[in-house]
Amino acid sequence: MSWWVIGVLAALTYCFRIVGPVLRERIHVGPRAVRYMELAATALLVSLAITQTVYASDGFAGWARIAGIAVAGVLIWRRAPFVVIVVGAAAVTAVLRLVGLT
Template sequence: MNDHRVLIAAMLVLAAGTFAFRFAGPLLRSRVTFPPEAERAMELSALVLLAALVATTALTEGHGLAGVARPAGVAAAGLLAWRRAPFLVVVLGAAAVTAVLRLLGVP
């Protein structure tokens, strides 16, 4: 019975901390200012983090490389997104490229 109380208390503390952390951003936005260089660096860091996530998801499977078909599909999606294709076209294009390559026996 005591373990359940500790677990519930920990969940409540984490929930309150998460809410406070998320609420602090809009609340402190007008009070805290950063130099333009720091703001630009933060914007770029979000882009770099997203690119790293896409790269690891697209290029790896388990502890090894994903083969050629999946990165080719991601590259096709990137090309379609760059050409400002609708999101559905981007997703279907990436899936089609990956599926065709796998049908042809490309890993």
């Protein structure tokens, strides 16, 4: 890739990021629209997480990964500390892969 392309992309990225603070006072969005935008962002992040959980580069990622995410979800619901959530999910996934459930 040429250096001028990188420069143009950097400039466009900067312009895109500066538009929000510059136009904040000029554009007014209703509270209902703000709520829908928040929900859309949440839905996007959840769909990305599910896609990365279920699929790997060559297809289905396996049941061990799904079980690990399920354990993490339960620990989040129980309000466990972050370290406990990560270690618990990794341990369940590792044990299931060790016994042959990929």
